[in-house]
Amino acid sequence: MxxxxxxxxxxxxxxxxxxxARVCCRATGPNEENRPSASQASKAGAPKQGAPxxxxxxxxxxxxxxxxxxxxxxxxxxxxxxxxxxxxxxxQRPQIYRALVEANLQLRDKARAADYAERLVALxxxxxxxxxxTIQLLEQNGGEAGLRRAANYATxxxxxxxxxxxxxxxxxxxxEEWAAERKRDRMSLLAxxxxxxxxxxxxxxxxxxxxxxxxxxxSATAAEQLGEIxxxxxxxxxxxQQYARAFALADGxxxxxxxxxxxxxxxxxxxxxxxxxxxxxxxxxLTFDDLSQAGSAAKPRKNADAREPSEFTLRKAPDGTPFPxxxxxxxxxxxxxxxxxxxxxxxxxxxxxxVAAEFQGNxxxxxxxxxxxxxxxxxxxxxxxxxxxxAVVFADGLDRLLAINAFPTVIVIDRGGKIAYRSDGFxxxxxxxxxxxxxxxxxxxxxxxxxxxxxxx
Numbered sequence: 190m191x192x193x194x195x196x197x198x199x200x201x202x203x204x205x206x207x208x209x210a211r212v213c214c215r216a217t218g219p220n221e222e223n224r225p226s227a228s229q230a231s232k233a234g235a236p237k238q239g240a241p242x243x244x245x246x247x248x249x250x251x252x253x254x255x256x257x258x259x260x261x262x263x264x265x266x267x268x269x270x271x272x273x274x275x276x277x278x279x280x281q282r283p284q285i286y287r288a289l290v291e292a293n294l295q296l297r298d299k300a301r302a303a304d305y306a307e308r309l310v311a312l313x314x315x316x317x318x319x320x321x322x323t324i325q326l327l328e329q330n331g332g333e334a335g336l337r338r339a340a341n342y343a344t345x346x347x348x349x350x351x352x353x354x355x356x357x358x359x360x361x362x363x364x365e366e367w368a369a370e371r372k373r374d375r376m377s378l379l380a381x382x383x384x385x386x387x388x389x390x391x392x393x394x395x396x397x398x399x400x401x402x403x404x405x406x407x408s409a410t411a412a413e414q415l416g417e418i419x420x421x422x423x424x425x426x427x428x429x430q431q432y433a434r435a436f437a438l439a440d441g442x443x444x445x446x447x448x449x450x451x452x453x454x455x456x457x458x459x460x461x462x463x464x465x466x467x468x469x470x471x472x473x474x475l476t477f478d479d480l481s482q483a484g485s486a487a488k489p490r491k492n493a494d495a496r497e498p499s500e501f502t503l504r505k506a507p508d509g510t511p512f513p514x515x516x517x518x519x520x521x522x523x524x525x526x527x528x529x530x531x532x533x534x535x536x537x538x539x540x541x542x543x544v545a546a547e548f549q550g551n552x553x554x555x556x557x558x559x560x561x562x563x564x565x566x567x568x569x570x571x572x573x574x575x576x577x578x579x580a581v582v583f584a585d586g587l588d589r590l591l592a593i594n595a596f597p598t599v600i601v602i603d604r605g606g607k608i609a610y611r612s613d614g615f616x617x618x619x620x621x622x623x624x625x626x627x628x629x630x631x632x633x634x635x636x637x638x639x640x641x642x643x644x645x646x
Contacts, residue, residue, distance in 0.1 A: 343382040376406040409438040425462040433476040492586040503582040507569035521554040542578035559584040603631040
């Protein structure tokens with residue numbers, strides 16, 4: 190949540206949009222001529238003699254409470270609480286509770302913010318974001334009862350995530366992205382619940398959750414906590430292993446354990462077990478190597494041993510049919526490296542296709558569009574909508590060989606294996622003529638190149 194103060198008007202927009210517009214704001218304009226005079230307004234607005242004054246509706250009272258507070262957050266909390274006391278069953282309670290959570294956080298009253306956050310969870314138990322905020326507030330406030338409620342909320346969110354299915358995901362998110370996000374959510378929630386259980390001194394439950402979290406996705410947080418549990422149990426060997434893992438996995442990101450603190454813990458248990466720091470550096474390097482190899486094994490690199498384009502076997506997109514480049518040796522290879530999310534790549538494709546059409550039927554040149562998306566499931570719907578006119582393949586490490594770090598990048602490799610042209614990005618007005626000229630030069634000079642000299646980046 191933002192810590193910047195919001196105006197009364199902004200709060201009205203954010204939290205009370207359900208209130209009719211005529212209550213939330215007044216239409217004003219620079220033209221004063223159409224406004225009634227003060228005397229006319231007075232006459233028109235004055236109640237008839239003897240008629241009772243019109244009673245304000247709850248919505249009007251709520252708007253007045255907000256307006257009266259202005260930018261004073263203390264006054265806003267006081268006014269909204271008074272409104273709730275008068276109208277405890279108001280249909281605006283969810284919006285009011287949200288406003289009170291926001292205002293109390295700005296006032297640094299986390300206990301009161303947690304109270305209203307819990308009320309909001311009771312009204313909207315499926316609101317995951319507010320439930321997570323409630324857990325965090327209860328954890329910060331401490332107290333056994335609050336920590337137990339926080340642990341129960343964490344279990345509720347974890348069960349919600351575990352029940353979720355791909356059918357519920359947004360169509361804008363691929364199944365691979367959804368699965369990865371679900372995996373991260375489960376890892377984080379198990380670690381969160383484990384942390385709460387540690388504060389409740391339920392070490393056995395905490396260890397179980399941290400181990401499950403680490404098994405789903407290794408993290409410095411889970412490893413450090415497992416190291417602390419092992420240290421409490423006087424299991425120095427396990428403590429050393431877990432602290433070393435935490436040190437290797439720590440990345441300095443916000444919320445991640447710091448390497449300095451982990452190094453101190455590791456040094457302490459290492460000296461208790463070994464008597465000195467001798468051998469600790471080597472042990473850390475071995476742990477780092479083990480974790481790196483485990484990560485690499487999870488997703489092996491394609492064409493890892495290939496040293497030149499002709500040694501690559503790519504895959505046609507999107508079906509994955511093998512597309513070996515062994516026959517490209519001695520030919521001119523033109524490759525457009527692109528990604529589905531890249532706007533300039535989309536703009537370049539028709540120009541690239543027009544250049545390729547100029548050489549259609551020429552057996553000495555091959556044009557390829559090499560996709561570099563990490564999530565390959567995005568490619569099929571993109572190709573279905575875009576229908577490119579050149580052969581499309583997955584890059585499968587060819588981008589790594591050619592050090593592609595920007596999209597689009599177009600490369601021409603001549604018959605001798607040398608890069609004859611490279612364009613990182615493109616200039617729409619000159620791209621076609623530049624690429625045409627580069628391909629023609631590569632073809633014209635092919636006879637003077639020694640075919641098979643090997644790839645030269």
